[in-house]
Amino acid sequence: MNIKDIARLAGTSPATVSRILNEDMRVSPQTRENVLKVIEQTQYKPNSLGRNLRSRSSKKLLMMLPTIQNPFYSDIFFSFEEYARQNGYSVLIAVTNRDPEIERLYFDVLFTKQVDGVACFLPTISFEEIQRIASEYPFVACCWRGFSELDINYVCIDNERAVYEAMQYLIRLGHRRIGVFNGNYTGRMYEVEREKGYRKALEAAGIPYAPELSVICEYNHRAGYEATKKLMALKKPPTAIMSLSDDRAAGAIKYLVEHGIRPGVDVDVMGFDDVMVSEVVTPTLTTVAQPRHAIGREAAALLLSRIEDAAAPNKGVILSHKLIFRESTRKPGEPI
Amino acid sequence: MNIKDIARLAGTSPATVSRILNEDMRVSPQTRENVLKVIEQTQYKPNSLGRNLRSRSSKKLLMMLPTIQNPFYSDIFFSFEEYARQNGYSVLIAVTNRDPEIERLYFDVLFTKQVDGVACFLPTISFEEIQRIASEYPFVACCWRGFSELDINYVCIDNERAVYEAMQYLIRLGHRRIGVFNGNYTGRMYEVEREKGYRKALEAAGIPYAPELSVICEYNHRAGYEATKKLMALKKPPTAIMSLSDDRAAGAIKYLVEHGIRPGVDVDVMGFDDVMVSEVVTPTLTTVAQPRHAIGREAAALLLSRIEDAAAPNKGVILSHKLIFRESTRKPGEPI
DNA sequence: CTGTTAGCGCTTTCAT
DNA sequence: ATGAAAGCGCTAACAG
Numbered sequence: 072m073n074i075k076d077i078a079r080l081a082g083t084s085p086a087t088v089s090r091i092l093n094e095d096m097r098v099s100p101q102t103r104e105n106v107l108k109v110i111e112q113t114q115y116k117p118n119s120l121g122r123n124l125r126s127r128s129s130k131k132l133l134m135m136l137p138t139i140q141n142p143f144y145s146d147i148f149f150s151f152e153e154y155a156r157q158n159g160y161s162v163l164i165a166v167t168n169r170d171p172e173i174e175r176l177y178f179d180v181l182f183t184k185q186v187d188g189v190a191c192f193l194p195t196i197s198f199e200e201i202q203r204i205a206s207e208y209p210f211v212a213c214c215w216r217g218f219s220e221l222d223i224n225y226v227c228i229d230n231e232r233a234v235y236e237a238m239q240y241l242i243r244l245g246h247r248r249i250g251v252f253n254g255n256y257t258g259r260m261y262e263v264e265r266e267k268g269y270r271k272a273l274e275a276a277g278i279p280y281a282p283e284l285s286v287i288c289e290y291n292h293r294a295g296y297e298a299t300k301k302l303m304a305l306k307k308p309p310t311a312i313m314s315l316s317d318d319r320a321a322g323a324i325k326y327l328v329e330h331g332i333r334p335g336v337d338v339d340v341m342g343f344d345d346v347m348v349s350e351v352v353t354p355t356l357t358t359v360a361q362p363r364h365a366i367g368r369e370a371a372a373l374l375l376s377r378i379e380d381a382a383a384p385n386k387g388v389i390l391s392h393k394l395i396f397r398e399s400t401r402k403p404g405e406p407i
Numbered sequence: 408m409n410i411k412d413i414a415r416l417a418g419t420s421p422a423t424v425s426r427i428l429n430e431d432m433r434v435s436p437q438t439r440e441n442v443l444k445v446i447e448q449t450q451y452k453p454n455s456l457g458r459n460l461r462s463r464s465s466k467k468l469l470m471m472l473p474t475i476q477n478p479f480y481s482d483i484f485f486s487f488e489e490y491a492r493q494n495g496y497s498v499l500i501a502v503t504n505r506d507p508e509i510e511r512l513y514f515d516v517l518f519t520k521q522v523d524g525v526a527c528f529l530p531t532i533s534f535e536e537i538q539r540i541a542s543e544y545p546f547v548a549c550c551w552r553g554f555s556e557l558d559i560n561y562v563c564i565d566n567e568r569a570v571y572e573a574m575q576y577l578i579r580l581g582h583r584r585i586g587v588f589n590g591n592y593t594g595r596m597y598e599v600e601r602e603k604g605y606r607k608a609l610e611a612a613g614i615p616y617a618p619e620l621s622v623i624c625e626y627n628h629r630a631g632y633e634a635t636k637k638l639m640a641l642k643k644p645p646t647a648i649m650s651l652s653d654d655r656a657a658g659a660i661k662y663l664v665e666h667g668i669r670p671g672v673d674v675d676v677m678g679f680d681d682v683m684v685s686e687v688v689t690p691t692l693t694t695v696a697q698p699r700h701a702i703g704r705e706a707a708a709l710l711l712s713r714i715e716d717a718a719a720p721n722k723g724v725i726l727s728h729k730l731i732f733r734e735s736t737r738k739p740g741e742p743i
Numbered sequence: 744c745t746g747t748t749a750g751c752g753c754t755t756t757c758a759t
Numbered sequence: 760a761t762g763a764a765a766g767c768g769c770t771a772a773c774a775g
Binding site for chain 4: 409410411421422425426428429453454455456457458459460461462
Binding site: 116117118119120121122123124129131133138139140142144145148149152156161162163164165166168173176177179180182183184185291292293318321322325328329347348350351352353 | 513658
């Protein structure tokens, strides 16, 4: 059942049916009604492949995620999709599992014109490749940005400052030995920025950097548990932990509680991202929230304006983070 | 840059380029090399829209999820995608947010031939619509099945039996008052089946059904927290809680711990799904695991066989669940 | 082994 | 207001 069949059944031409499908006004009400009736009866759906091929646009966006394991992405997706849908686009997700080969496979969906643009979270291909893609296709980096030479659209928070402020808070509480869980920095600019925030905060407070307090580990609760075990086994264990993800902070809390060390009393724990687990753990987790709703919306807006105007210059949008105080850090003034 | 340009640059015809692109062997090594060089130099990517239009297949599958908030889907996606990719298909995700309108919007991606088939988790449109779609397009229901009249492919566990067995375990522990968190049954066959399992287990043990112990609530930890508050405020509170999702069980544990009631000692808590949170909470959660890896793989296999043979009869695959014993339930023999 | 031709389903001139 | 015709980029049938 194609447009030709519909035209035949309605006693008109494909061109007219196409006009009706596309809400072109230059069609007599009579013909329109006839055609709509036939479409209704036959349950006809225009084939997007033909349509997109001809019109060179698919009205679809791709959100490329490293994983859907992390609930962090859920809110971002929600507002991204909402904004896109309100503007006539639908949104699909591709999951790369942090594998560059899979990532390239899904970028092909963009290259082959099956989607009009991509919002990319945590790429694993090189910045050179990203730059090449972004120069040619509508692209927006979400929650990260490259080194300053990279000329791309991006939406993210000021990761350095966020960590600086979180650290500042811990330092004001009186902590001098603060453990940190970060990632391996490879291709993840925000990890580098966060590390910078950590060190600058120490420096500003006149606290010497102690390498044994820095743990590079995976982003999951088990890794947080193990990292905490390691830190607490030090001759001089930390009195606070800055975990650059909530799941690892949850693992830290688990380890501490199991060993009779009270988070928020004996050792303070600060998370990052404000995902669900931070409310589920006991004690609940003090953390740094990224404005997920705004990130999704801004990313979609940036992408659409680039799609609708190929000449639109790239833009970087920095949104503000927020410290969320819960139970895993003591109140100011309480002694260490 | 299209296939014609490549042909011109390589001094050959589009047909030959197409053959090379599609790894058709009937091409001289000489020509092949020439063409490949041009493709390499020009970074040419064939336009899938043209290709799919012509070949009437997109080599893409769609996984339709109600949300990506729930980590339950992550493993299923992983094995689904892996199987699909190994068979030359890529997988995109659509998120319906449990909104029938959005769901229909994304089903259009199927109707308009942009994907070859759909794996559908928790639909919100009617079973009639589902049946119509499934009769016409490659379709597989994941983690659910309709009423018995529904003739579709599906992969799921035996939800009734899973709950029956979990309840049986609690009953053997000596419990006679067992609270349950379920959903609102509307269009979710597995909730009906689970309710059946709950009641049959009571019946088999000669325990009368007590309606005040059944709580219908949302699938999140806050709802579980509130539901527990309600149950524990009863004149005769339950001694065990069967939560038909881990997140609500986590909320239950939180409430109990906060109120000095020890899960696994004073009140037993059983979850469902075995997602990450069940290992993060303290005490860790006894739960019913669904074979997520197998579900994803089977679903992909079913879908692909239906795609490759349109006449393939529908199949229902029931996979086995498993009780995972952790700390939130006491050991057999311990007194209540 | 290779090129020519037709056509997938649609939209868009360009006539009328 | 409508239809004929061309063409988006590709593949498949056919001829050579």
